[in-house]
């Protein structure tokens with residue numbers, strides 16, 4: 127394929143911009159570390175997911191939809207999950223299934239395509255045991271006090287991704303006293319831990335549970351292969367998680383590399399009222415959940431806000447950023463409505479979807495700015511047309527002024543980034559029209575009461591059922607209907 131567009135990516139491993147060349151263009155592989163499912167995803171998690179989603183879309187555009195294999199795991203065994211099960215008295219599977227579903231629903235709402243594979247850690251325990259056994263056999267790992275550790279001194283490239291040398295790691299020893307006593311080197315990390323609260327699996331090196339890092343190495347190998355093309359994730363996972371994934375996978379599989387390209391997105395910070403910013407953290411009480419944001423904002427607004435900064439720059443998250451994104455999308459959606467209107471007049475266009483900005487290190491902000499430029503240009507044509515400067519004929523005939531071509535160009539590119547997915551009319555109304563629904567609610571309630579008085583039980587049941595449906599429908603969007611005097615109800619945000 128000579129006409130395959132050239133994609134360049136900044137590779138965190140080599141610290142330079144490189145031309146992306148997959149091992150096999152008919153099977154391009156990418157892996158992204160998924161959530162530990164014991165609570166809701168925050169907006170920082172969402173940034174990593176959305177950046178990976180854009181990369182996934184670009185790769186699908188270049189190599190074909192079927193040619194890109196994307197795995198994003200679910201970590202469903204973890205000390206915090208076990209702790210949560212203990213505190214709530216709920217079975218582990220109930221907690222993990224609930225939060226895995228919420229995670230997928232929230233990500234779908236912000237326009238992330240489902241990955242090709244979503245392996246669960248608990249379904250790959252045998253692969254983890256296999257990998258740990260191999261590492262022990264070959265002298266890369268050792269058992270100590272019911273644990274198995276990876277011996278970092280056996281792997282010369284340890285620290286290459288994060289830039290941490292073993293000496294520096296020794297200096298910055300932050301592990302607990304107990305762990306140090308069990309380990310040969312302070313930077314050694316755990317592959318296998320003893321059973322906790324009855325949670326464990328039988329293994330040749332003792333009954334227990336996996337460490338977090340080995341999970342990703344085993345799942346990536348099982349779903350994608352021993353060497354993957356691209357590994358993405360938030361920069362917060364670079365060390366130790368990704369560093370450890372590399373060490374385990376390279377030593378167990380005997381390859382020089384685990385992933386050929388590492389794509390890391392930068393931090394998301396929370397903007398403060400005084401214009402400065404701070405890290406998002408529980409102790410600062412500023413953790414923002416995607417689930418909560420979705421009650422107030424459309425998923426596309428959140429997605430656009432997340433993509434406003436280049437993925438390799440820090441992003442300052444604020445209410446203003448959301449408002450700005452909403453206004454921008456309102457403008458684009460008006461163009462989408464125009465597109466349908468002009469199309470219905472018989473206009474045609476076959477503008478190819480090209481995405482040069484994305485091919486250069488995923489320059490999403492540049493593409494977004496381009497969309498705004500086209501949108502503004504169309505506005506100037508409208509103005510000129512309404513003022514008599516350009517006639518209707520000129521607007522549809524002149525190549526430079528063909529609004530339909532511009533609209534088509536703009537919408538195709540927005541679609542490719544996961545925007546303008548809705549009907550413009552639905553967008554304008556902002557989802558459900560609560561006023562109309564509350565009116566219907568009052569009407570069916572009145573009919574139900576009348577049917578009750580008339581002794582028509584069937585009709586009464588039917589009307590109450592409909593009123594319950596409306597209540598549930600708005601409740602799903604965080605809206606409560608409140609009954610008022612004279613059978614006149616109102617709605618408010620829950």
Ligand SMILES: [Zn+2]
Pocket residue numbers: 158159160342367371
């Ligand atoms: Zn991982």
